[in-house]
Amino acid sequence: MMKKPFIKELVAFLKDxxxxxxxxGIGYQLFLCLLAALMMLGVYAYFIQMKLxxxxxxxxxxVSWGFYIANFTFLVGVAAAAVMIxxxxxxxxxxxxxxxxxxxxxVAIGALVMCLMFVFVDLGAPWNAxxxxxxxxxxxxxxxxxxxxxxxxxxxxxxxxxxxxxxLYCHYCNRKPDDRKYRPFVFISIFWAFGIHLVTAFLYQxxxxxxxxxxxxMGPRFLAxxxxxxxxxxxxxxxxxxxVTSFKIDARIxxxxxxxxxxxxxxxxxxxxxxxFKEFYLPxxxxxxxxxxxxxxxxxxxxxxxxxxxxxxxxxxxxxxxFNPGQNNTKVLFPACVLxxxxxxxxxxxxLIIPGLVPSPLGEVVDYAPSLVELGVTVGIFALGVFVVTVxxxxxxxxxxxxxxxxxxxxx
Amino acid sequence: xxxxxxxTGLIGTVTALFVLFSGWAVYAGEGGVTRIYKxxxxxxxxxxxxxxxxxxPNSLVLVETRYRENPIWTETRKDKLERFRCSQCHNNKTVAxxxxxxxxxxxxxxxxxxxxxxxxxxxxxxxxxxxxxxxEAGVKVDMDxxxxxxxxxxxxxxxxxxxxxxGKRISHWVGKRVVKNCTSCHDPxxxxxxxxxxxxxSPPYKK
Amino acid sequence: MEPRNxxxxxxxxxxxxxxxxxxxxxxxxxxxxxxxALGSAAVLTGCGTELLGPKEALSLRWQEYFKxxxxxxxxxxxxETVRRLxxxxxxxxxxDIKMSARPPIDGVLFGYAFNVxxxxxxxxxxxxxxxxxNLDRKTHTQYIRIFEMEHGQMSPDSGxxxxxxxxxxxxxxxxxxxxxxxxxxxCVKACPTKATWMEPDGIVVVDYDWCIxxxxxxxxxxxxxxxxxWNDPHVPLNEMTRKQHYLGNRMRTRxxxxxxxxxxxxxxxxxxxxxxxxxxxxxxxxxxxLDPDSEIRFVLKHKKVFRFKExxxxxxxxxxxxx
Numbered sequence: 001m002m003k004k005p006f007i008k009e010l011v012a013f014l015k016d017x018x019x020x021x022x023x024x025g026i027g028y029q030l031f032l033c034l035l036a037a038l039m040m041l042g043v044y045a046y047f048i049q050m051k052l053x054x055x056x057x058x059x060x061x062x063v064s065w066g067f068y069i070a071n072f073t074f075l076v077g078v079a080a081a082a083v084m085i086x087x088x089x090x091x092x093x094x095x096x097x098x099x100x101x102x103x104x105x106x107v108a109i110g111a112l113v114m115c116l117m118f119v120f121v122d123l124g125a126p127w128n129a130x131x132x133x134x135x136x137x138x139x140x141x142x143x144x145x146x147x148x149x150x151x152x153x154x155x156x157x158x159x160x161x162x163x164x165x166x167x168l169y170c171h172y173c174n175r176k177p178d179d180r181k182y183r184p185f186v187f188i189s190i191f192w193a194f195g196i197h198l199v200t201a202f203l204y205q206x207x208x209x210x211x212x213x214x215x216x217x218m219g220p221r222f223l224a225x226x227x228x229x230x231x232x233x234x235x236x237x238x239x240x241x242x243x244v245t246s247f248k249i250d251a252r253i254x255x256x257x258x259x260x261x262x263x264x265x266x267x268x269x270x271x272x273x274x275x276x277f278k279e280f281y282l283p284x285x286x287x288x289x290x291x292x293x294x295x296x297x298x299x300x301x302x303x304x305x306x307x308x309x310x311x312x313x314x315x316x317x318x319x320x321x322x323f324n325p326g327q328n329n330t331k332v333l334f335p336a337c338v339l340x341x342x343x344x345x346x347x348x349x350x351x352l353i354i355p356g357l358v359p360s361p362l363g364e365v366v367d368y369a370p371s372l373v374e375l376g377v378t379v380g381i382f383a384l385g386v387f388v389v390t391v392x393x394x395x396x397x398x399x400x401x402x403x404x405x406x407x408x409x410x411x412x
Numbered sequence: 413x414x415x416x417x418x419x420t421g422l423i424g425t426v427t428a429l430f431v432l433f434s435g436w437a438v439y440a441g442e443g444g445v446t447r448i449y450k451x452x453x454x455x456x457x458x459x460x461x462x463x464x465x466x467x468x469p470n471s472l473v474l475v476e477t478r479y480r481e482n483p484i485w486t487e488t489r490k491d492k493l494e495r496f497r498c499s500q501c502h503n504n505k506t507v508a509x510x511x512x513x514x515x516x517x518x519x520x521x522x523x524x525x526x527x528x529x530x531x532x533x534x535x536x537x538x539x540x541x542x543x544x545x546x547x548e549a550g551v552k553v554d555m556d557x558x559x560x561x562x563x564x565x566x567x568x569x570x571x572x573x574x575x576x577x578x579g580k581r582i583s584h585w586v587g588k589r590v591v592k593n594c595t596s597c598h599d600p601x602x603x604x605x606x607x608x609x610x611x612x613x614s615p616p617y618k619k
Numbered sequence: 620m621e622p623r624n625x626x627x628x629x630x631x632x633x634x635x636x637x638x639x640x641x642x643x644x645x646x647x648x649x650x651x652x653x654x655x656a657l658g659s660a661a662v663l664t665g666c667g668t669e670l671l672g673p674k675e676a677l678s679l680r681w682q683e684y685f686k687x688x689x690x691x692x693x694x695x696x697x698x699e700t701v702r703r704l705x706x707x708x709x710x711x712x713x714x715d716i717k718m719s720a721r722p723p724i725d726g727v728l729f730g731y732a733f734n735v736x737x738x739x740x741x742x743x744x745x746x747x748x749x750x751x752x753n754l755d756r757k758t759h760t761q762y763i764r765i766f767e768m769e770h771g772q773m774s775p776d777s778g779x780x781x782x783x784x785x786x787x788x789x790x791x792x793x794x795x796x797x798x799x800x801x802x803x804x805x806c807v808k809a810c811p812t813k814a815t816w817m818e819p820d821g822i823v824v825v826d827y828d829w830c831i832x833x834x835x836x837x838x839x840x841x842x843x844x845x846x847x848x849w850n851d852p853h854v855p856l857n858e859m860t861r862k863q864h865y866l867g868n869r870m871r872t873r874x875x876x877x878x879x880x881x882x883x884x885x886x887x888x889x890x891x892x893x894x895x896x897x898x899x900x901x902x903x904x905x906x907x908x909l910d911p912d913s914e915i916r917f918v919l920k921h922k923k924v925f926r927f928k929e930x931x932x933x934x935x936x937x938x939x940x941x942x
Binding site for chain 1 (some may be wrong): 684688691758764765774775776777780796805808809810811812813814825828829830831832833834835837838839840841842843845846847848849851852874875876926928931932
């Protein structure tokens with residue numbers, strides 16, 4: 001007898017969520033239409049790739065991983081960064097950050113969806129993807145790091161879907177969520193977030209064939225850059241929410257996020273300096289990839305302007321956030337976070353994958369730039385990610401606002 | 413109190429076991445394929461284990477040197493010489509055909525040895541028995557066994573050839589060991605390989 | 620906690636209805652549906668020509684799609700898949716191939732030695748390998764790379780891999796690189812689906828149909844030993860080698876990894892690989908490492924051998940030596 005109302009509640013919850021996510025002012029509708037158009041562009045580009053094969057990308061036997069995996073690597077970090085909000089709000093019981101935990105988790109979902117999509121479009125034979133499943137195929141766990149990656153990414157997606165869904169559902173039905181039901185999963189997700197990014201880092205770190213990647217600093221560096229770029233993205237999202245919706249974000253929250261970003265970004269810069277020192281103090285044969293990246297090698301200099309721009313943006317963003325000239329004014333925070341995000345995106349995406357593969361194991365140096373098809377698919381996937389975040393955020397914010405209105409600003 | 417000592421003991425045991433296990437794994441894995449092949453001392457019985465047909469060239473001759481008592485065969489040479497039985501001309505009678513020397517030996521370019529001390533015909537060919545080769549005075553070597561002559565100076569290459577590090581095995585890695593003889597690859601009169609164009613090339617990277 | 624029932628939830632919904640226009644939402648949904656319909660139509664028309672085809676080919680491909688990893692197949696299943704592939708080749712290209720699923724020979728571990736003094740850069744090995752293994756002619760896929768190097772360094776990094784002029788050049792030497800069939804292969808460890816493994820006779824092989832094309836193995840290989848089919852490989856029918864092996868030189872499709880297999884279709888029948896047979900100078904030595912009387916063992920015992928990037932611990936079964 002108790003079941004029926006539960007199902008009816010659930011159906012009502014789902015219906016409302018969908019209707020809230022798709023309805024809104026004209027600006028919102030246009031935004032969703034734009035995203036849909038970009039996603040269609042991505043589908044079309046992927047369709048070309050399916051028809052003609054991966055040769056329509058600019059990848060080759062030397063640069064065997066390109067723009068797709070670069071974006072995947074970066075976005076795993078962004079996904080993991082939700083932990084930088086979950087950690088203070090649940091372990092240190094920070095009330096301010098608790099208000100925006102849900103936003104962090106939803107951004108993480110968007111990032112994870114993008115990660116999984118990037119891996120999927122990069123596969124040469126995606127129709128064979130079932131070969132990786134444990135029972136029906138052969139799952140080379142624990143030997144292959146890729147299988148670890150599959151496990152942790154999907155697990156993290158499930159965690160990040162289940163916990164906010166439960167909390168939002170309870171808030172929708174205007175009751176407090178049961179702590180015992182979801183807090184263990186939150187704690188698991190804290191460790192799991194570190195796990196996903198360490199596993200992704202180990203994917204590269206564990207290859208002695210690629211000296212640019214085969215250093216112990218990859219894991220910590222990944223974490224540091226993720227915890228700078230992720231909260232930077234979350235800050236950007238919060239600024240947007242603050243300016244276009246009625247969900248107001250307090251300046252204290254921006255300040256706390258800013259401090260988290262600054263600490264991580266500074267650690268990231270220290271690690272960057274450590275890497276640069278190792279490569280350039282007494283350069284060896286193993287330093288050729290770094291030379292290719294920062295200065296060009298044998299006339300191939302395509303990555304040089306990108307990496308220096310990235311470092312410049314990284315430094316500028318970090319210093320702006322550190323010295324905080326606007327006193328947490330969102331007009332200053334927004335561009336600083338965007339700069340930092342883009343800088344880390346370049347450096348951790350293309351600036352990590354391509355030098356790892358160039359020069360080839362036999363010393364050949366080639367250039368790589370993504371082809372139009374790769375760009376099209378990437379744009380489509382980014383649009384998908386933004387779409388997922390938008391479509392999940394809108395009803396979530398509405399539910400949160402309603403819950404607060406009814407119950408005052410109590411913490412859950 | 414009791415649980416904490418138990419915990420410490422447990423952690424200590426597990427760590428010790430892990431260290432021992434890793435040490436064993438590293439030690440056991442050491443040597444790799446080198447250790448595997450160095451420990452492989454039993455001869456490989458071809459006939460029992462390879463069931464594919466192993467054709468070999470028709471005319472072979474058994475080589476008179478061996479590596480580890482294993483027979484090797486090599487190709488014959490006499491059937492490949494157009495004008496063999498040199499004694500058809502080189503005998504007590506005079507040669508009646510005009511320009512016979514040019515006809516018979518015109519294709520030969522002699523470029524063996526250094527420019528300062530080149531070899532002459534009779535360095536290798538037996539003057540009084542033209543069907544044979546002469547590594548040293550009085551010794552007769554059949555043309556099919558020319559390796560014995562070549563090996564007199566090129567003894568390192570001969571040792572390598574008998575063992576398998578020089579020269580080429582004909583078409584199979586198992587079964588009757590048939591190898592190319594010296595003159596299969598090297599023209600005995602100008603043995604150095606000539607310059608030539610490669611059979612193909614690696615195209616420049618396009619993208 | 621108050622008892623929950625439907626009416627309470629729906630009342631909340633009415634109060635909190637957002638400002639959006641109904642028309643806006645409907646119009647958006649309509650547009651999205653149209654776009655989805657168009658998109659799926661486009662996809663279907665594109666795939667249509669491949670999906671349809673002779674019925675037998677369709678049924679064979681269906682069965683092929685669901686088969687297991689080669690290592691897990693019983694000998695009957697292996698025979699079955701070989702038969703299906705032979706039949707598919709006949710239907711698709713009207714070519715009679717003879718495919719084998721020959722297992723490894725007992726007591727054999729293949730090893731290879733390359734004489735750096737004897738290689739003159741003729742690249743006969745490369746040409747023979749391309750022909751024997753049905754490599755893609757369009758992208759000039761080559762498993763073997765020959766480097767022209769100046770004296771002073773032994774690393775291909777310092778060499779020229781794309782030379783095309785009369786060889787040998789004065790004061791240069793030549794060195795060939797290919798998959799070294801490592802005993803401790805990093806590519807085998809990296810593969811997430813176990814599509815590549817080392818056979819008992821030492822050859823590292825790929826089950827092409829099992830590969831998902833993630834290319835992690837290329838990242839893991841320190842020797843540039845592996846190749847990926849970025850598009851469908853093209854081999855002129857009159858140049859195709861008809862005698863094939865399931866793990867060796869059968870025709871691949873796009874999205875599959877491939878690599879040198881020490882000519883498994885030849886070596887398991889006792890024949891030398893195409894490269895070793897084609898070399899005019901006898902610079903390549905191939906044989907059974909477990910046979911103390913073999914030529915490869917003679918080389919390893921009496922010659923000064925070294926292996927490429929030995930410090931990486933991959934334990935390759937390919938040695939270089941000098942005279």
